[in-house]
Amino acid sequence: MPSDPSRAEFIRSHIHENYRGMFREPCGILTHPFLVPGSASYDNVLWDWDSYFADVALRQILLETEDPELSEEALKYELGCVLNYLDFTSADGWMPIVVPASLSSLAEIRPENVRESNMHKPVIAQHAAFLSRCLGGDAEWLRSRFEKIQFFHNAYRNHFRHRATGLYFWADDTAIGVDNDPCTYYRPKKSSASIYLNCLMYRELLAGAYLAERLNLPGIQAHYLSDAEELRTSVRTHCFDNWTGFYYSCDLNLRPIDFRVSPGNPHDGNETPLHCGQPRDWDCLLMRIGVWSGFLAMWSGIASKQEAARMVECHYRDPEGFSAPFGIRTLAKYEPMYNLRASGNPSSWLGPVWGISNYLVWRGLLNYGYETEAGELAEKTISLFGRDLERFGALHEYYDPETGEPILNRGFQNWNYLVLNMIAHHAGRMETAEF
Numbered sequence: 001m002p003s004d005p006s007r008a009e010f011i012r013s014h015i016h017e018n019y020r021g022m023f024r025e026p027c028g029i030l031t032h033p034f035l036v037p038g039s040a041s042y043d044n045v046l047w048d049w050d051s052y053f054a055d056v057a058l059r060q061i062l063l064e065t066e067d068p069e070l071s072e073e074a075l076k077y078e079l080g081c082v083l084n085y086l087d088f089t090s091a092d093g094w095m096p097i098v099v100p101a102s103l104s105s106l107a108e109i110r111p112e113n114v115r116e117s118n119m120h121k122p123v124i125a126q127h128a129a130f131l132s133r134c135l136g137g138d139a140e141w142l143r144s145r146f147e148k149i150q151f152f153h154n155a156y157r158n159h160f161r162h163r164a165t166g167l168y169f170w171a172d173d174t175a176i177g178v179d180n181d182p183c184t185y186y187r188p189k190k191s192s193a194s195i196y197l198n199c200l201m202y203r204e205l206l207a208g209a210y211l212a213e214r215l216n217l218p219g220i221q222a223h224y225l226s227d228a229e230e231l232r233t234s235v236r237t238h239c240f241d242n243w244t245g246f247y248y249s250c251d252l253n254l255r256p257i258d259f260r261v262s263p264g265n266p267h268d269g270n271e272t273p274l275h276c277g278q279p280r281d282w283d284c285l286l287m288r289i290g291v292w293s294g295f296l297a298m299w300s301g302i303a304s305k306q307e308a309a310r311m312v313e314c315h316y317r318d319p320e321g322f323s324a325p326f327g328i329r330t331l332a333k334y335e336p337m338y339n340l341r342a343s344g345n346p347s348s349w350l351g352p353v354w355g356i357s358n359y360l361v362w363r364g365l366l367n368y369g370y371e372t373e374a375g376e377l378a379e380k381t382i383s384l385f386g387r388d389l390e391r392f393g394a395l396h397e398y399y400d401p402e403t404g405e406p407i408l409n410r411g412f413q414n415w416n417y418l419v420l421n422m423i424a425h426h427a428g429r430m431e432t433a434e435f
Contacts, residue, residue: 007386008423012064014389015417019061022054022413023077028101031087032080038413039397041344044101048120049177049200050414051081052127052434053356057417059134059432060424079141082128085120089148093155095120097175115159116189118171122156122197122204125149129207130435132214139214146215153208156201157227160190162252164283166234167193168201169252178330179346182337183249183287191253193284198235199296202228207435235302241286245310247294247303250284290321290332292349292357298364308368316361316373324401326384327353327377328361340400342408352398352407353384355416362422363433378422385419 022035024044035051035058036042042050055078062071088106089095094114096106103109111117128149132139142149161168170176170192173185177196184192209224239247257279297303298311317323321332330349331338339350358381365374384404388395395416396406424431 008382008427011382011385011389011419012423015057015420016061016065019058019413019417022058023074024101026080029103029106030080030084030099030101032083033077034080034084035077039409039411041409041412042414046081046084046099046101048085048097049123052123052130053359053415053418054413055081055127056130056432056434057415057420059130060420061417063430063432064420064424078131082124082131082142083145085124086145086148089152091151093119093151093153095124095152097121114155116171118175119155120152121177122153122168122201124152125204125207125211126200126435129210132211133435134432137214139211142211143215146211146217149208149211150220153204162193162284165193165238165250165252166230167238167250167252167284168197168231169193170197178291178293178349180343180349181249181291181293182289182331182335182350183291185346187251188253191251193238193250193252194293195235195239195247195249195291196293196296198231198239199293199300199302202231202235202300202302203435205231210435232302235297236304236307238284239286239297240303240307241288244288245307245314246290247297247307247311248289249287249291249293251287252284254280254284289337290315290335292322292328292330292361295322295328295361295364298368299360300364301367303368305368308364308370312365312368312370312373316365324353325380326399326401326404327358327380329401330354330357330398340407344408348398348407351401353401353404354398355381355385355395355414355418358384359415359418359422366425375426378419378426381419381422385416 021038024034024036026032027044030046034046035054036045037047037050058074062074085095096109097120128142156168160171169190170184172189176184184194205224205228209221212221212224238250241248298308315321320334322329329351331351337350340352358377362374362377384399385395387404388406392410394411397409397412398407400407421431
C-alpha cells in the first residue's frame with residue numbers, strides 16, 4: 001500500500017492502466033465509437049454530460065502519455081460521443097439524454113411530446129468546442145452537422161425558457177444530472193429554473209459562439225454572444241441572493257397575474273379586479289436551498305468577483321454547510337433533506353461527495369484566484385480516491401463526505417478521472433481544462 005505522499009502518483013498509475021475501460025466500439029444503434037462512465041451499471045450506454053467530462057479527463061491522460069498514436073486512436077471515441085448524439089437530433093431540436101446500444105430504434109426512447117420531457121443537457125456544443133480546441137481550432141468535422149446543434153439550442157430557447165425572467169427551466173424532474181436536487185425533484189413540471197441548468201446553458205451559448213466563429217459564421221456568432229450575455233444578466237438578477245451571498249435555483253410556479261373581476265361588496269353589487277390594489281411585480285421566487293450547484297456560478301464565470309468572495313467566505317468554508325473532510329457536500333449539511341443513504345434510481349445528490357462536484361467547484365475556485373482553497377479541495381479529492389483505490393482497487397460513484405467511505409457502484413470511472421487534472425495543476429504541470 002503506498003504511503004500518503006505517493007497517493008497522487010498511485011492514482012495516476014491506476015488511471016493510466018484502466019482508462020480504456022471507458023472505450024466502446026460501435027454497437028447496436030450507436031454507429032460511432034463512444035465513451036461510457038465505466039462499471040457494469042453503465043455498460044454500452046452513451047450519456048450526455050458524463051461523456052463530455054469523461055473526455056476532459058481522457059484528454060489529460062493523453063497529454064500525460066505523450067503518445068501520438070494513442071491520441072489518434074482515442075480521437076474516434078471522443079468525436080463519436082458528439083457524432084452519435086447529432087445523428088439522433090431531429091429538426092425539432094430534440095436530442096436524447098441517454099442512448100443504450102441495445103435499442104433497436106430511437107423511437108423506443110423518444111417521448112410522444114418532446115416539449116413535455118427533458119432532453120440532453122446543454123453540453124453538446126461545449127463538447128464539440130472542447131474537441132475543436134484540442135484540434136487546434138479545427139471545426140470542419142462539424143460543419144455539416146452544426147445546424148443540428150442550432151436546432152437543439154433553438155428547442156431550449158423556444159420551449160424551455162421562461163420569458164419573464166429569461167431563465168431556462170426543466171420540463172420535469174427526470175434525468176436532470178443531479179437527480180434528486182430538491183429544487184427540481186418532485187416539484188411541478190416546468191417550475192424549476194435550476195441554477196445548474198442555467199450555468200450549463202451559459203457556457204453552452206459561449207461554446208456555440210466559438211464554433212460559429214471557427215466556421216466563419218459571424219452572424220450566428222453574434223446571436224450566440226447576445227444570448228449568452230442576456231442569460232448572464234438574468235441569472236445574476238434573479239438567482240443571486242444578497243441576504244445569504246449565494247446563487248440558488250428559482251421557483252417559476254406562480255399564478256399568472258389575473259385581472260378578472262371578483263365580487264365586491266355584496267351589499268352594493270359592485271365588482272373589482274382580482275388583487276387590483278397591488279398585483280405581484282416579481283416573476284420568480286428564490287429557493288434558498290443549499291445545493292452545491294450554486295458554486296457553478298463561479299465555474300461558469302457568471303458570478304462577479306464580489307459575489308464569489310461571499311460564496312467562498314460564507315459557504316465554501318462552512319463546515320456545517322458544504323465543507324466536509326473529503327470534499328463538497330452536494331447538499332448542505334444544515335438542510336433537512338440531507339441524506340447519505342445509497343440510492344441508484346435516482347442517484348443521490350442529497351449530501352454525498354461526487355468527483356464531478358469536487359472538480360467543478362475546484363475549477364470555479366481557480367477561475368476567481370482562490371488557489372489555496374483549490375489546493376485544499378484537490379488534496380481532499382486525492383485523499384478520497386487514493387484511499388478507495390488502496391482498499392478496493394477501484395473507484396466508486398459517490399462517497400460519505402465525513403468518512404470517505406464509498407456508498408455506491410464500484411468500478412465507476414467517468415469524471416472521477418478528473419482528479420488527474422487537479423493533480424497536474426497543483427504539481428505545476430500542463431493540464432487540460434473543459435471549454
